[in-house]
Amino acid sequence: MLSRIAGSLFWIGRYLERAENISRILEVKLQQFLEDPTVDERAASSSLLGAMGLDMSEHTDELIDAGAVLRYLWYDPDSPSSVRAIVAAVRQSARRIRETISPELWEAINTTYNEVFSASFTAIRPTASLQLVRLRCVQIAGLASQTMVHDEAYHFFLLGQSLERVDMTSRLISTVAVEGNTLVAWTRALRAVGGHHAFNRTYFGEGDYLDAARFLIVDRRFPHSLVYGLQAVQDSLGELDPINVKARQDPTARLVGRTRSRMEYLDASELIEGLEDRMEQVQVACAQVSGELTDRYFAGIEVSVWHREVLVCD
Numbered sequence: 001m002l003s004r005i006a007g008s009l010f011w012i013g014r015y016l017e018r019a020e021n022i023s024r025i026l027e028v029k030l031q032q033f034l035e036d037p038t039v040d041e042r043a044a045s046s047s048l049l050g051a052m053g054l055d056m057s058e059h060t061d062e063l064i065d066a067g068a069v070l071r072y073l074w075y076d077p078d079s080p081s082s083v084r085a086i087v088a089a090v091r092q093s094a095r096r097i098r099e100t101i102s103p104e105l106w107e108a109i110n111t112t113y114n115e116v117f118s119a120s121f122t123a124i125r126p127t128a129s130l131q132l133v134r135l136r137c138v139q140i141a142g143l144a145s146q147t148m149v150h151d152e153a154y155h156f157f158l159l160g161q162s163l164e165r166v167d168m169t170s171r172l173i174s175t176v177a178v179e180g181n182t183l184v185a186w187t188r189a190l191r192a193v194g195g196h197h198a199f200n201r202t203y204f205g206e207g208d209y210l211d212a213a214r215f216l217i218v219d220r221r222f223p224h225s226l227v228y229g230l231q232a233v234q235d236s237l238g239e240l241d242p243i244n245v246k247a248r249q250d251p252t253a254r255l256v257g258r259t260r261s262r263m264e265y266l267d268a269s270e271l272i273e274g275l276e277d278r279m280e281q282v283q284v285a286c287a288q289v290s291g292e293l294t295d296r297y298f299a300g301i302e303v304s305v306w307h308r309e310v311l312v313c314d
Helices: 003-035 042-050 066-075 083-096 103-116 119-123 124-146 151-178 183-192 196-202 209-218 226-240 242-248 251-266 273-298
Strands: none
Touching: 003 042, 003 066, 003 083, 003 124, 003 151, 003 183, 003 273, 042 066, 042 124, 042 151, 066 083, 066 119, 066 124, 066 196, 066 209, 083 103, 083 124, 103 119, 103 124, 119 124, 151 183, 151 273, 183 196, 183 242, 183 251, 209 273, 226 242, 226 251
């Protein structure tokens, strides 16, 4: 497969997942500020940006508060971290491979781009625009699944989506470690990945913070858990290079497998011990996997870096 096609599909998957996750996170944060007036808005905003690996001061001199973060992560098309910039990157990547994706998929991407860059996007309530982007991302991902042949091309898309999901979930869990391992903090993280209802169903409404940690980190049935996402990455790697992955000779697949196995069989109490360091190790692995895939399959593809990927971990 041409590196242009592979790289574009990989990054479309990552960008879509990124935009959906940012919309969910901002929805939860705005709701938190509305429900709890005692929250230190600046501290909470700084904690969120730090966990996501972002330094807003490099882009603006604004004081960090909810409004500034919303502009930085949502409205500002000149900020590479904003959803507007990410949606533009999705469309640019899709244009490179119009012949590979279905007309329905291209139409959904193009429609989303036009909506996000319309004058009305900044005029409607933030919660409405957040919901719009979240639903559009889900729609586009669904169209990719339903209208693409599940061949190598689709697995590059799925690989990007799964890797981004693991990285973002680990960053959300890092914010829990900073805020303290309370059920309230874990509940916010669950809501930010759309998993609060699924968690309550799994634990019959009686789950505690240890159950929440177990659910978000090692549950094999919930698509946003770390173990589920890492397995999805490994499965797609196996589809792209079945001989080496099955023979355990693929270094990228071995890295993913080691990362998963370090968490998979731990008790919940062990999972939250050194939680922030454990999540940093996951982010290190995601950065290494992304780098190895780039070197192997699509070196030279232009991408938009939205955070400092963690490259070393003591």
